[in-house]
Amino acid sequence: MTKLIVVIEIAKGKITGITKECLTVAKKLSEDLGVDIEGVMLGHGINDLAVNATKYGIKKIYKVDDAQFAGINILYHTRTLEELVKQFSPPTIIMAGASLYGQEIIPRLAARFNSAIFASVTSLVLEGDNLVGIHPLFEEKLLGTMSADKNQMNFVTILGGNNPEAEIDESLSGEVTDFAPVISERDKRETFVEEKIAKVSVDITKAKLIIAGGRGVGGKEKFGIIHETAKTLGGEVGASRAAVDADWVPYDHEIGQTGKTITPDFYIGCGISGAIQHLVGMRNSKTIIAVNTDEEAPMLDVAHYAIIADLHEVLPELIKKL
Amino acid sequence: MNIIVFIKATIDRNAPLGPDETFPGDRDDKADVMTNNYDKHAIEAALQIVEKKGDGKVTAVCLGSDMADKVVKEAIAMGCHEAFRIENSEARVINFFSVAKILAAAIKKIGTYDLILFGMQSYDYGTATMAPMVSEFLDLPTASWVERISLNGDKINVEKVIEGGTRTIELQLPAVLSIASSGDFEEPRYTSVRRIMKASRTKVPVWEIDKLEAGALDTNVEFTKIEQPPARMEECVVFKDDDVPVLIDNLLSALKDKGLNLGAYK
Numbered sequence A: 001m002t003k004l005i006v007v008i009e010i011a012k013g014k015i016t017g018i019t020k021e022c023l024t025v026a027k028k029l030s031e032d033l034g035v036d037i038e039g040v041m042l043g044h045g046i047n048d049l050a051v052n053a054t055k056y057g058i059k060k061i062y063k064v065d066d067a068q069f070a071g072i073n074i075l076y077h078t079r080t081l082e083e084l085v086k087q088f089s090p091p092t093i094i095m096a097g098a099s100l101y102g103q104e105i106i107p108r109l110a111a112r113f114n115s116a117i118f119a120s121v122t123s124l125v126l127e128g129d130n131l132v133g134i135h136p137l138f139e140e141k142l143l144g145t146m147s148a149d150k151n152q153m154n155f156v157t158i159l160g161g162n163n164p165e166a167e168i169d170e171s172l173s174g175e176v177t178d179f180a181p182v183i184s185e186r187d188k189r190e191t192f193v194e195e196k197i198a199k200v201s202v203d204i205t206k207a208k209l210i211i212a213g214g215r216g217v218g219g220k221e222k223f224g225i226i227h228e229t230a231k232t233l234g235g236e237v238g239a240s241r242a243a244v245d246a247d248w249v250p251y252d253h254e255i256g257q258t259g260k261t262i263t264p265d266f267y268i269g270c271g272i273s274g275a276i277q278h279l280v281g282m283r284n285s286k287t288i289i290a291v292n293t294d295e296e297a298p299m300l301d302v303a304h305y306a307i308i309a310d311l312h313e314v315l316p317e318l319i320k321k322l
Numbered sequence B: 001m002n003i004i005v006f007i008k009a010t011i012d013r014n015a016p017l018g019p020d021e022t023f024p025g026d027r028d029d030k031a032d033v034m035t036n037n038y039d040k041h042a043i044e045a046a047l048q049i050v051e052k053k054g055d056g057k058v059t060a061v062c063l064g065s066d067m068a069d070k071v072v073k074e075a076i077a078m079g080c081h082e083a084f085r086i087e088n089s090e091a092r093v094i095n096f097f098s099v100a101k102i103l104a105a106a107i108k109k110i111g112t113y114d115l116i117l118f119g120m121q122s123y124d125y126g127t128a129t130m131a132p133m134v135s136e137f138l139d140l141p142t143a144s145w146v147e148r149i150s151l152n153g154d155k156i157n158v159e160k161v162i163e164g165g166t167r168t169i170e171l172q173l174p175a176v177l178s179i180a181s182s183g184d185f186e187e188p189r190y191t192s193v194r195r196i197m198k199a200s201r202t203k204v205p206v207w208e209i210d211k212l213e214a215g216a217l218d219t220n221v222e223f224t225k226i227e228q229p230p231a232r233m234e235e236c237v238v239f240k241d242d243d244v245p246v247l248i249d250n251l252l253s254a255l256k257d258k259g260l261n262l263g264a265y266k
């Protein structure tokens, strides 16, 4: 019988959203295969989180709870996951969300088992004797179908923003078992030093209208026009990572791969070029308007409307007219 | 300090894409072939490290067909000390698992290295699997999405992107890194016309896959089909070359025609 194991990623003391998206894909697959979902969780002081995770329909959680796992160390994680996976004989499916962590750990683990992976697929389904997944190519201009024998060892990362997050069901429960960490001397070639993570207090994902500013806004003070426009139009402020990195606006407002995924009625992107890491977070907005001085900006590939002009001229004028 | 940088030939994002596009190395129009943009950040990182250290060598390596020679030459023009291509005509090997094996075998053949750098992903396949897979095949520590680097004897301190912030880790050299498009290496250097002219005259050494002892090159996960997603209904409507108030009026009336009202959320 197939073992179906989801690597449950934790950030800021919570199970990440992308892991919950992965669990949605795993759930359908588990029904089609007629097997349970199992999970593995690595960290320190994570017992409550592990118990909580079973309420997503995970029947058994292997919990690696150890002070050495307080900070993420890819070599420690790979070794311990390797030991866990070695206990099972194929067919086995090991899945994780294609977060930055998932995209590091899963290919590395797969290579240790001399296996390729379903890399950043939007879906993974059973078709006859094969597992089939879709991997976007050329920044989503083409779709590649990936296929592999379901009876082998399969490693998978599920791309964010393509599946709903699994919901908690209080009536569900499962078993939590401790799994001892395995770390070899060679794994100590990596040392965790520190992590800087922004606190989040504003949720922009529910807003119907987003005015987002990027590097093209040109400065912290100049970012005021984005706030003012959002306020006047009754929307929320969004931002590219470049604007967040420059400290013009807090991380809460970041849209994209490492920020929020939004689907408002209106998204107005001002001075944002449209790097793929940004586009994945907003391309499903209902109406996309770009304000950019550059007609060649990739943002125009996904935008419905574009004004080619200086945003500092456009936004004050827009406020006047509405 | 010996640094190996992997560079990939991909196609211009404005070039037309066939639905059966499998490998960018064999295009009819050579003008469409270009260096994967993300790899330029890796070249920039390599050059900065060597410059700062005051000694060392940067070797650029590209797996591709002869169309990729211009990519190799661009790496030389940017300042890489050496560069070569691994012959992959007619897209003989395209699956990323085998590519990772070939690249790992090439590194073994080069023999001496302290750092191996990749761009953070490719524009075409975009699997971001090279750094983690190659590092595993070579049994080396690795970090992806690296924004900042500081060397510390036989160790390297790297600051990498994570969701909502950064993580700093220390790795024992040699190590494999993928370099972020943001951070200290965000702006790859431009090359002068003189350097490009000079580089264009260099002969690109070519290595053969078969001489690399890369092992079996079959993959257990295959691309079976590549197709275009359902076309988006509308093209982007562009308002330009007019006074800003006129541009906005035009936008607002276009929205109105579609029954959309930007003023509905106040």
Ligand SMILES: Cc1cc2nc3c(=O)[nH]c(=O)nc-3n(C[C@H](O)[C@H](O)[C@H](O)COP(=O)(O)OP(=O)(O)OC[C@H]3O[C@@H](n4cnc5c(N)ncnc54)[C@H](O)[C@@H]3O)c2cc1C
Pocket: A100, A213, A214, A215, A216, A217, A239, A240, A241, A242, A243, A254, A255, A256, A257, A258, A259, A270, A271, A272, A273, A274, A275, A276, A277, A278, A281, A291, A292, A293, A294, A297, A309, A310, A311, A312, B120, B145, B161, B180, B181, B182
């Ligand atoms: C691992 C990783 C994850 C990432 N995740 C994200 C993410 O989640 N979200 C994200 O946004 N980015 C992310 N990035 C960064 C991303 O790759 C880009 O660097 C970033 O999105 C660029 O931001 P930008 O569009 O504001 O800046 P730029 O690309 O510099 O674009 C600025 C734009 O402003 C325009 N402009 C300039 N002046 C004006 C003016 N006066 N009026 C109008 N237009 C003007 C320019 O034409 C240009 O198009 C990530 C990067 C990495 C490495």
